[in-house]
Amino acid sequence: MTDAQQVQQQAALSLERLWPRLEITFRDEADVAPADWRALEMRLRHEWERLFGLLLGLYGGHYDFFYHLEELLRAAARSWFARPTWLKQLDARREAAPAWFQSQQMVGGMCYVDLFAGTLQGLRDRLPSFKKLGLTYLHLMPLFESPEGKSDGGYAVSSYRRLNPKLGTIEELAELACELQEQGISLVLDFVFNHTSDEHEWARRAQAGDHEYERFYFLFPDRRIPDTYERTLREIFPTVRRGSFSWREDIHRWVWTTFNSFQWDLNYANPAVFRAMAQEMLFIANIGVEVLRLDAVAFIWKRMGTSCENQPEAHQIIQAFHCLARIAAPALLFKSEAIVHPDDVVSYISPRECQISYNPLLMALLWESLATGEVKLLAHSMRRRFRLPQGTAWVNYLRSHDDIGWTFDDNDARWKWIDPSGHRTFLNQFYMGRLPGSFARGVPFQENPDTGDARISGTLASLAGLELAIQSGDEQQMELAMRRIQMLYSIILSIGGIPLIYLGDEVGTLNDYAFASDPDKADDSRWVHRPQADWAWRGKVEHDLNSPHGQVFAQLVRLIALRKQQPAISDSETAFVETGNGHLFGYVRHGAGQRLFVVASFSPHPQEMDANLLRVYGVGYRFTDLITGQTHTAEQPLRLEPYQCVWLEPSSLPKVTGEPSEWGTSYPSEMLTEEQDRKIPRFPSV
Ligand code: GLC
Numbered sequence: 052m053t054d055a056q057q058v059q060q061q062a063a064l065s066l067e068r069l070w071p072r073l074e075i076t077f078r079d080e081a082d083v084a085p086a087d088w089r090a091l092e093m094r095l096r097h098e099w100e101r102l103f104g105l106l107l108g109l110y111g112g113h114y115d116f117f118y119h120l121e122e123l124l125r126a127a128a129r130s131w132f133a134r135p136t137w138l139k140q141l142d143a144r145r146e147a148a149p150a151w152f153q154s155q156q157m158v159g160g161m162c163y164v165d166l167f168a169g170t171l172q173g174l175r176d177r178l179p180s181f182k183k184l185g186l187t188y189l190h191l192m193p194l195f196e197s198p199e200g201k202s203d204g205g206y207a208v209s210s211y212r213r214l215n216p217k218l219g220t221i222e223e224l225a226e227l228a229c230e231l232q233e234q235g236i237s238l239v240l241d242f243v244f245n246h247t248s249d250e251h252e253w254a255r256r257a258q259a260g261d262h263e264y265e266r267f268y269f270l271f272p273d274r275r276i277p278d279t280y281e282r283t284l285r286e287i288f289p290t291v292r293r294g295s296f297s298w299r300e301d302i303h304r305w306v307w308t309t310f311n312s313f314q315w316d317l318n319y320a321n322p323a324v325f326r327a328m329a330q331e332m333l334f335i336a337n338i339g340v341e342v343l344r345l346d347a348v349a350f351i352w353k354r355m356g357t358s359c360e361n362q363p364e365a366h367q368i369i370q371a372f373h374c375l376a377r378i379a380a381p382a383l384l385f386k387s388e389a390i391v392h393p394d395d396v397v398s399y400i401s402p403r404e405c406q407i408s409y410n411p412l413l414m415a416l417l418w419e420s421l422a423t424g425e426v427k428l429l430a431h432s433m434r435r436r437f438r439l440p441q442g443t444a445w446v447n448y449l450r451s452h453d454d455i456g457w458t459f460d461d462n463d464a465r466w467k468w469i470d471p472s473g474h475r476t477f478l479n480q481f482y483m484g485r486l487p488g489s490f491a492r493g494v495p496f497q498e499n500p501d502t503g504d505a506r507i508s509g510t511l512a513s514l515a516g517l518e519l520a521i522q523s524g525d526e527q528q529m530e531l532a533m534r535r536i537q538m539l540y541s542i543i544l545s546i547g548g549i550p551l552i553y554l555g556d557e558v559g560t561l562n563d564y565a566f567a568s569d570p571d572k573a574d575d576s577r578w579v580h581r582p583q584a585d586w587a588w589r590g591k592v593e594h595d596l597n598s599p600h601g602q603v604f605a606q607l608v609r610l611i612a613l614r615k616q617q618p619a620i621s622d623s624e625t626a627f628v629e630t631g632n633g634h635l636f637g638y639v640r641h642g643a644g645q646r647l648f649v650v651a652s653f654s655p656h657p658q659e660m661d662a663n664l665l666r667v668y669g670v671g672y673r674f675t676d677l678i679t680g681q682t683h684t685a686e687q688p689l690r691l692e693p694y695q696c697v698w699l700e701p702s703s704l705p706k707v708t709g710e711p712s713e714w715g716t717s718y719p720s721e722m723l724t725e726e727q728d729r730k731i732p733r734f735p736s737v
Contacts, residue, residue: 062103066096069121073128080132087139091131094378095124101403102374105367110322119322123329127379130333134380137229138339145341145382152237152342152384152407152549153444153622156615159188159239159551161451163204164218167554167584171219171227181236184557185611188549189231190239190344192452194218198250198313200571204452204581206241206346207248207314211331221338228339237341239386244328245347246314249299249306253327254315258302267324268315269307269353271296277305283358289499291574309350319351319368329375336380342407343376344386345369348399361395370404386446390453393436393460402442407549410445411458412436417539418455418507418514419474420653422481422491426636427467432459433638434627437546444622445548449539450514450556454496454506454577455482475504482507482514490516490532492562494576508576511536512559517599521561531655533599534694537606538651541678541696544614545649547625547640552607555582558589559603613677613698618643628668634658635691639668646670647677650689651696659688671701 081088193205256264297312387405493509516532566578623642634654
């Protein structure tokens, strides 16, 4: 018998034994809701073999394996019976249309509740602004209870069951989730599962010497083991603390803290940790979350002698969580937050692990191309690395709440005759505004004095040159900055996947340097791009087309509406093409009876693409640029103005069918008068 057959047999036998026990436990619930019970049984039987195999691999060697297994099943069943009816209805809808998140209708936004709207109630009042922008996905940054003062922006969670009382209550969050769903917006929350805060009840119990909870974390009496581990570990936050361990004087222990000293890494080698976190995950799912952003996935399994990143067990843990979600909260999607080497980023993405993932490579390389004016590394890397398995999608973004790290592959760079290390130094210098000719106003993040490594903080607008242009009052710089912003948005909105906007960037918010005088934030430059939203200011600029901020907003709203009308942008492949011009990035989207040929220029000067290529990639002779409405023929080279992006549709192909109202757009009729619409600059404006 093969290993796989053996596991299959063991799984079947185990379920035969466990199922009757579950039936007894949930007899009352099954009597009241027999259809729910049957649905649960069906899904459990479907997932069982896989779940069993994963857990056996991870924890089969533990004396109490079956105890944990049975408790997990009970937790899943309990959670399913506690799931609100509207979520069960959503489960059914999502199971019937599993590709829902790949639609071109999807547009994401992310924000901190306190910084964006004060409280959950305040956020509810902002719902019209999300609709106006066309959002269908809203990621609320961590809002669970966390330590006062320093909390890594909420990424140090003290309870997964209570919210930060300043923001609201779990009940309010559940109501908001339901209301968002009614408005066609999916709620996205973090599952910060690599660590808890040192104030979490488990950590407190460990501090009090409770052995059961000491085993939830990595605690060491001396440096012996930490030193051995550290030989192969990468430092993640070198400016706040060297190494990956923090000394706790109160308990006389070194604690594994990959990030800040108050974020204690959980020990997933302990099955009790997996079970405890699975319960927290299912609780969060039942609030009404549709996408769970799995925070810091790369770090969850430690193995001595390795970097303790991206270990095979990290995947098994996520896959086992996913099986449980399929059983008890089937509408739930996982989004991976792996800001690591591109090969490792992709390794988390599969229909059975994380269905969606940040695309840090595209993000970093868009900025790289903007700095160099050349697209060779971007085009080469995307050609090799953009394609994903069926049933999964990228989340494409320009900025998030985090820094920009230059996570491209060194060999990809060398292939294009770029020295990777020198190039990273150049990019850091460029985005810190330290090079002549740089338009960016970025701030260094976690500059490592030993390695010289650094990452970059800053808002989209400040990095794209708007801050400098406003300060200098230089009209031409202003125009170029606006064009860069629009071009970058045009790419993430058309390249395929879910575009994600860091809210604030939709109006070109500039860096806010005030964080430096707040002792809780001063040592973390990421706060420079996390300012408090100023709604009085926004009210003034948002619809003022004479203001650069109003222009950024209007252009973006328009582009989003345009995206939603292009079926070629939904679930299908992106073919990256050779444009024959080192400044032009090109790709074709083809699907649902439509073909779109996108060309984006990263040059501050006009550029041309050969007419033949236009014919070949565009498959046509006459084209309309959907962004400007201008037509192009393949008689002459395609000419692009500085930083222009065109979405070319051949006029000869069949047109999209259906009424515009069916395409679900919110713009322009609801937003601007025709007169105002005409005033929005559609580059090229000259
Ligand atoms: C993720 C978050 C980041 C946080 C870290 C530790 O990378 O995006 O903001 O600092 O995890 O939780």
